[in-house]
Amino acid sequence: MTAHDPRPLRLRNVSKRFLRGESDQAGVLAVVDVSIGIGPSEVVSLIGPSGCGKSTVLRMAAGFEMPSEGTIFLGDTAVTGASSERGIVFQHPALFPWLNVHDNIVFGPKMRGVAPAIFLAEAEGYIRAVNLTGFEHHFPYQLSGGMRQRAQIARVLINQPEILLMDEPFGALDFQTRLSMQRLILDLWAKYRQSILFITHDVDEAIFLSDRIFVMSAQPGRVQAEIRVPFGRDRHYTTVMRSPEAAEIKVTILGLLGYTE
């Protein structure tokens, strides 16, 4: 369980302009006027074509980039930099190659000065939760892509973040591994209840995981629609994918993304 209830993450009229060098006045507008909110324990997906700025939105939420305009709040606090309150999961698991799975996972709490007695016990639980028991002493290069991704997720979860920021985390995995990772996300959510902001370009994935989906358009990236997903959190892939509601949502999203036939 998280130590305290997660606070909502809110993006208020967030825009991002990238300047190419010091003399560049106009720059490139990557994201325009994005206002979205992720409620406590809510799972929200951001979907859009590549280059639509969805990753930029996530990086701003993580505190890696500052918005050019607008503000991002976690609860009442403006986001001004990276923090373990907002855990990031990259598409390519940025595990430390010189640390084994266990040491990667306890790295955060260890560095923040948490007592070993606490984080060692917790690590065991998170390692079990992501099904990596028995692989604690393997190094990242000895793991499969799916296992690395699970190690990365455990490394973030052990910090008990209020929100997980996931940047196309399963985009590089094969289809079946992706399905099992999606299942894992639902199971982990049931256990820890952190909010999730999920970036993807996979429509099925967005429908299967999310409570709400924001669809973005490209160049510049803006939010063009918000879609509510009418399934409870206790969902199953085959049931969801067979349902007329899911089919309807899929067609709507594909239409918004430009696939009208």
Add this chain to the structure above:
Amino acid sequence: MSGTDRNPARLPGAASRLLRSLVPDRYAALSVATVAAVLLLWAVVGASGRIDPLLLPPLTSLWTELRDLIVSGYNGMSLGRQVTASFARALTGFLLAIAFGIPMGILVGSSRVAEAIFQPFLGFFRPIPPIALIPLFIFYFGIGELSKIILIAITAFWYITLNTTAGVRSVPVDLVLAAQSLGLTRSQVFRKVVIPAALPHIFVGLRVGMALCWALVVAAELIAAQVGLGFMIMDATNFFRIPTVFIGIGIIGLIGLALELILNVVERRTLHWRGK
């Protein structure tokens, strides 16, 4: 042996069996065999008496000379002293180069301001052949230990700095961002993520630096020294003690090889994750 077997390390019959009982790997066997062949050729040529022993001393004379050097030393100093004198200079220079080169590389690699300040000097001095500096260093620091050690240290310093800088710059951005998101402070990110991630490059710098140190100590001793392997081969040449020169060169080569092997082992243990 089948005709399609193209393994170059297969030797006929008894020789092959003997070699393979000594060395497990067939490629190692090939190395041993070629070295043995060269030595054998040397011994045969020496015994034939067709080459002036002054130009190419026979192997047997090297052996006698080596025993003589071990027993009575060279120029009043034992062979061990000659070796340790060179080794101590190289090691002192190398350690100094590490002590200054790694921090300088980290500084230049991580700060644009530091880069702007130091890069012109680093870029200018690095390509200057160190030998060109020897006369000036002797003028400044005398012909004693100081000029040699400074020459060695400064040359290795350029390359250790260069590679450390490259290492710091090549740290994957995501590793740093991940660390920040895990709640690490700036200094923790630096010490616990940037430095370990830069280690493979730093090791390249150490490797180059070490080879340079060993090469330079000999070069420096050729010019002005009273003891050391470089001095020994220079002095022995002047007195036509060619076997001594060959032995000196042989020892220099073997020590260089040993240093390389030691660094290889250290590197393989610390950087087992490298490139994977």
